[in-house]
Amino acid sequence: MTIAIALVEAAGLAYDNLYVKYTTASTLETGIITFITQANPSFPESAPNNHPISNWLTVINAFLVTNEGRLGLANGGSLDQLNTIVQLVYRICWCGEELQDDGLITSTQATALLNAYNNAFG
Amino acid sequence: MSYPQTVASEAVLGGQNFWRLRTLLSSPGDMYESDASALAFAIGPDSDIANVLINYFDPLAGAASMNELVISPDRAMTGLISARNEVPYPLRLSGNRPGKILISSADVYDESFQPSTFVGGDDRMILNPPTLDVIQYFSAPPSLIPERSDKNYFYKGFVAPEWNFIVIPFYGRKYAYISLQNNDSAASADWQVLGVTYSITTDPKKHIEKQLQTVATVAANGGFDDLVVKASTSGVFDALCLGINYTPTTDLELAVNVRVSDNEV
Numbered sequence: 001m002t003i004a005i006a007l008v009e010a011a012g013l014a015y016d017n018l019y020v021k022y023t024t025a026s027t028l029e030t031g032i033i034t035f036i037t038q039a040n041p042s043f044p045e046s047a048p049n050n051h052p053i054s055n056w057l058t059v060i061n062a063f064l065v066t067n068e069g070r071l072g073l074a075n076g077g078s079l080d081q082l083n084t085i086v087q088l089v090y091r092i093c094w095c096g097e098e099l100q101d102d103g104l105i106t107s108t109q110a111t112a113l114l115n116a117y118n119n120a121f122g
Numbered sequence: 123m124s125y126p127q128t129v130a131s132e133a134v135l136g137g138q139n140f141w142r143l144r145t146l147l148s149s150p151g152d153m154y155e156s157d158a159s160a161l162a163f164a165i166g167p168d169s170d171i172a173n174v175l176i177n178y179f180d181p182l183a184g185a186a187s188m189n190e191l192v193i194s195p196d197r198a199m200t201g202l203i204s205a206r207n208e209v210p211y212p213l214r215l216s217g218n219r220p221g222k223i224l225i226s227s228a229d230v231y232d233e234s235f236q237p238s239t240f241v242g243g244d245d246r247m248i249l250n251p252p253t254l255d256v257i258q259y260f261s262a263p264p265s266l267i268p269e270r271s272d273k274n275y276f277y278k279g280f281v282a283p284e285w286n287f288i289v290i291p292f293y294g295r296k297y298a299y300i301s302l303q304n305n306d307s308a309a310s311a312d313w314q315v316l317g318v319t320y321s322i323t324t325d326p327k328k329h330i331e332k333q334l335q336t337v338a339t340v341a342a343n344g345g346f347d348d349l350v351v352k353a354s355t356s357g358v359f360d361a362l363c364l365g366i367n368y369t370p371t372t373d374l375e376l377a378v379n380v381r382v383s384d385n386e387v
Binding site for chain 1: 125126148149150151152153154155177184185186188211213215216217219220222224226230234322323324325
């Protein structure tokens with residue numbers, strides 16, 4: 001697992017980092033919980049510019065709930081599940097990168113998203 | 123990403139029978155939402171993106187109450203999809219957000235892509251960002267033809283003396299015709315074509331490439347060359363990367379045309 005220093009790097013490392021979690025017992029699910037829990041408070045519903053990130057967190061949360069207890073190799077999780085969550089993490093990281101570049105979220109928010117990623121998957 | 127985005131409910135209030143989300147894609151993470159219910163979703167005629175993910179509120183879809191589908195030029199979606207603005211997705215960790223319809227690209231895109239042979243500081247990238255075009259219908263459409271319009275790309279200005287790489291979206295396309303005409307009085311031009319499939323990587327040069335046209339030379343004084351790309355024989359790609367290496371005697375004398383289509387001619 002590799003710590004990312006920027007959201008675009010976090011996106012590019014999504015497969016590598018989550019694959020390690022996938023193969024390590026019970027860590028993929030806890031990683032996803034950590035990511036959502038730590039990222040979510042920085043993107044309240046009240047600000048429309050937060051909606052792209054908060055919507056991605058909702059989709060990731062839905063994936064978690066739908067696959068609860070069945071993620072990761074040790075739990076019989078499939079590569080298809082891994083591919084799905086990798087793509088979701090990849091996309092939310094890119095989303096955060098572009099929103100920050102466009103000035104639609106603050107650098108503090110982008111850092112919070114990156115920190116949540118690194119704490120969960122790095 | 124066009125943000126703030128247009129609002130679907132305003133299209134309803136304006137008396138329109140559809141809402142069109144048409145925007146250049148900034149990244150594969152672009153995410154849009156609709157606060158109006160739909161009777162159909164279809165890929166729009168100008169979309170480069172071929173696969174669009176729709177997430178929506180569905181109380182029958184398990185504990186998350188979220189279902190999903192992917193529309194494409196081969197597959198539209200007809201049927202009621204409700205935007206439940208007043209009911210949250212019951213997802214505590216993400217804050218029980220309103221049950222709106224969520225729209226995103228299911229295709230991958232990397233704006234930093236470079237071919238593996240790209241030489242930094244010398245070569246030049248010309249990226250064409252893909253367009254996302256989705257139509258949400260508020261009344262049942264009489265018929266749906268989600269097939270996209272053909273697109274034509276025309277180029278004449280190239281920076282010498284190194285390679286110019288032009289990236290053209292090719293998601294879900296089944297046919298491309300590339301033609302070059304060199305009217306320069308003395309200078310020949312080298313060209314090549316790669317089929318590109320984007321992957322998840324930190325290295326912009328480590329996407330998947332297939333050489334569709336090895337480096338060839340178009341002679342001066344009216345030289346012509348072309349390439350036909352068919353899905354049935356060449357494969358399917360996210361993008362075509364056309365490389366041109368040309369030092370002109372006179373500017374703007376090398377004409378390049380690329381036509382892409384959903385139909386294999």
